[in-house]
Amino acid sequence: QVQLVESGGGLVQPGDSLTLACAASGSTVRDFVIGWFRQTPGREREGVASVCLGGRAYYGDAVKGRFTASRDNAKGTVSLQMNSLEPEDTAVYYCAAGPTCGVLEGSQYSTWGQGTQVTVSS
Numbered sequence: 001q002v003q004l005v006e007s008g009g010g011l012v013q014p015g016d017s018l019t020l021a022c023a024a025s026g027s028t029v030r031d032f033v034i035g036w037f038r039q040t041p042g043r044e045r046e047g048v049a050s051v052c053l054g055g056r057a058y059y060g061d062a063v064k065g066r067f068t069a070s071r072d073n074a075k076g077t078v079s080l081q082m083n084s085l086e087p088e089d090t091a092v093y094y095c096a097a098g099p100t101c102g103v104l105e106g107s108q109y110s111t112w113g114q115g116t117q118v119t120v121s122s
Helices: none
Strands: 003-007 010-012 018-025 033-039 046-051 057-059 067-072 077-082 091-098 116-120
Touching (some): 033 067, 077 091
Parallel strands (some): 010 116
Antiparallel strands (some): 033 046, 033 091
16 A cells, blocks of 8 residues: 655745655655646646656656656655746646656556645735
């Protein structure tokens, strides 16, 4: 049994940076492809990033060049560094575990965290 927990969300102003972390209990994120997704009420869930077992990451078009997902194997976590945040980035951010990286589709992931709220507002 695997349980994922996101942390690091909060309220920031446009242009600020924020870093989220995803950790696993009962196992380790090193054993899984980790995806980052976000969702705002009234909008479809959006794929943000997918981190492969070796650490290579793929990104959704909306965040390319601004967000960086990476593995911190020493801490046993996967992080999502978000730079140049905009109001459109406001959402609940989820991490999820699955077997396949590179495709930002939630149906490929089987285990999900509870999410952490990121709000970008002036």
